[in-house]
Amino acid sequence: MEIRSFEDLRAADNLSLAFNPYGLGSRMKPDDAAEFQQRQIADCDLAEGVAAGTRASFERLRTVFAYGVLCYDVYTMVGDQALLIYEQALRDRFMEWSAGTITFRFSQDPDASFAVTSYDDVKRLADRMARRRAKLVVATNTIEFNGMLHGLRQWARTAGLLRGRRSRTIEDALAKLRNHVAHPSGHHVDTPVGAAQTVRDLAELINQLWGWATPGGRLYPAPLHREIAVLSWNGSGRARMEPAGALSVPDPAEEREGDEYQHVVVRAVPFIPNSRWNDDHWAEFDTRYETTRFPTEYLWGPGTREEARAWLEYERPEGDSVDFTDRVFLIQDHERLLPPMRPAVAAGLLDDERLGVWHAVRADFPDDAFAHVRGSGDRSTGHVRLPGDCPACSAEVLGSGSYDEAARATTAVLGPIQAVQLPAVRLPLSIFWPDRP
Numbered sequence: 001m002e003i004r005s006f007e008d009l010r011a012a013d014n015l016s017l018a019f020n021p022y023g024l025g026s027r028m029k030p031d032d033a034a035e036f037q038q039r040q041i042a043d044c045d046l047a048e049g050v051a052a053g054t055r056a057s058f059e060r061l062r063t064v065f066a067y068g069v070l071c072y073d074v075y076t077m078v079g080d081q082a083l084l085i086y087e088q089a090l091r092d093r094f095m096e097w098s099a100g101t102i103t104f105r106f107s108q109d110p111d112a113s114f115a116v117t118s119y120d121d122v123k124r125l126a127d128r129m130a131r132r133r134a135k136l137v138v139a140t141n142t143i144e145f146n147g148m149l150h151g152l153r154q155w156a157r158t159a160g161l162l163r164g165r166r167s168r169t170i171e172d173a174l175a176k177l178r179n180h181v182a183h184p185s186g187h188h189v190d191t192p193v194g195a196a197q198t199v200r201d202l203a204e205l206i207n208q209l210w211g212w213a214t215p216g217g218r219l220y221p222a223p224l225h226r227e228i229a230v231l232s233w234n235g236s237g238r239a240r241m242e243p244a245g246a247l248s249v250p251d252p253a254e255e256r257e258g259d260e261y262q263h264v265v266v267r268a269v270p271f272i273p274n275s276r277w278n279d280d281h282w283a284e285f286d287t288r289y290e291t292t293r294f295p296t297e298y299l300w301g302p303g304t305r306e307e308a309r310a311w312l313e314y315e316r317p318e319g320d321s322v323d324f325t326d327r328v329f330l331i332q333d334h335e336r337l338l339p340p341m342r343p344a345v346a347a348g349l350l351d352d353e354r355l356g357v358w359h360a361v362r363a364d365f366p367d368d369a370f371a372h373v374r375g376s377g378d379r380s381t382g383h384v385r386l387p388g389d390c391p392a393c394s395a396e397v398l399g400s401g402s403y404d405e406a407a408r409a410t411t412a413v414l415g416p417i418q419a420v421q422l423p424a425v426r427l428p429l430s431i432f433w434p435d436r437p
């Protein structure tokens with residue numbers, strides 16, 4: 001190979017300089033590029049309690065990332081290494097979870113527990129047990145477990161350490177990439193953008209494994225804050241969302257238009273400019289169907305602005321926070337496919353409102369659940385109908401059949417459902433869910 005001088009090694013890599021805050025284009029100055037690239041991963045810190053080995057590997061990765069400005073190949077190596085640390089984190093967390101003992105269940109013989117002091121022990125044991133068709137006991141469940149990445153992922157999900165439906169599909173993608181890194185079959189090059197995203201995803205995954213959701217996270221977001229909001233609409237199809245505090249001043253639009261608005265008070269994710277978590281479907285609010293993207297809780301209404309203000313002043317409701325991942329939706333197929341419904345609302349329906357076929361689906365968003373059920377009508381789309389994770393999307397099928405069958409599948413995962421009966425309230429104009437009875 002060609003021997004390069006120290007001066008040459010210290011010089012910035014022109015390829016790395018081409019990545020700037022606006023994507024790919026005019027070259028940045030080396031100083032600016034060094035700072036810009038490090039900022040991309042500066043805030044993804046690991047939570048307290050993360051195993052020392054995983055933490056050391058992650059910190060090394062962040063250190064090396066900074067050198068990508070000098071050598072573009074570093075980004076590919078960082079991406080590859082991140083995927084190996086993904087498996088290391090699962091192993092370290094598995095060892096903590098085991099607390100030194102793991103138990104296997106046989107089809108005939110009684111359960112057997114074994115002491116393990118390292119992950120090598122676990123792998124040897126798991127291999128032996130897999131040949132005897134024994135299953136690993138994880139709380140009240142058992143899983144097939146051979147100690148490889150696939151088994152570790154299943155263990156983490158069964159143990160309830162990882163959550164979310166969309167995050168599961170990203171875990172799938174990471175596992176495929178990880179296998180590619182371990183058994184490379186071709187040439188691949190990562191960009192600083194791709195490498196930074198992988199490092200950020202890895203930080204979220206590690207933190208979640210040790211019980212910490214990420215505020216504003218992409219994979220394992222912390223619960224979202226909801227505020228008290230007022231939705232209103234008038235006869236000419238205009239709709240608004242205002243914070244509850246805005247009601248203390250008279251409504252100029254209403255006075256000018258002479259067209260009285262209807263108001264409902266809800267708990268909703270507030271609109272924040274440039275936030276990842278704005279509810280683009282807020283104006284679809286409906287007490288019967290889950291037509292907003294994030295859970296929107298009905299509190300009062302409909303009524304006039306004056307009545308809404310009086311109710312708010314008397315009741316003084318407060319905001320809360322809500323986890324929107326892993327929600328269970330019930331979808332009724334009766335003459336046509338209806339929008340997703342909360343199990344509690346479905347439990348409050350009358351018998352003659354429960355006709356047709358019902359699907360119980362777990363998803364992060366109602367549109368994910370709906371798209372899955374619609375897709376599952378056509379075999380060629382790859383969406384499954386049988387219970388389990390859908391290979392074609394992020395939904396998990398819980399069950400389907402009559403209303404009672406779907407409700408039983410729901411109760412099996414959520415426990416008893418408390419029925420709610422809400423007044424029928426919806427905003428009149430709909431873009432995303434126009435087809436509602």
Ligand SMILES: [Zn+2]
Pocket residue numbers: 371372373375382383384390391392393394395
């Ligand atoms: Zn699907």
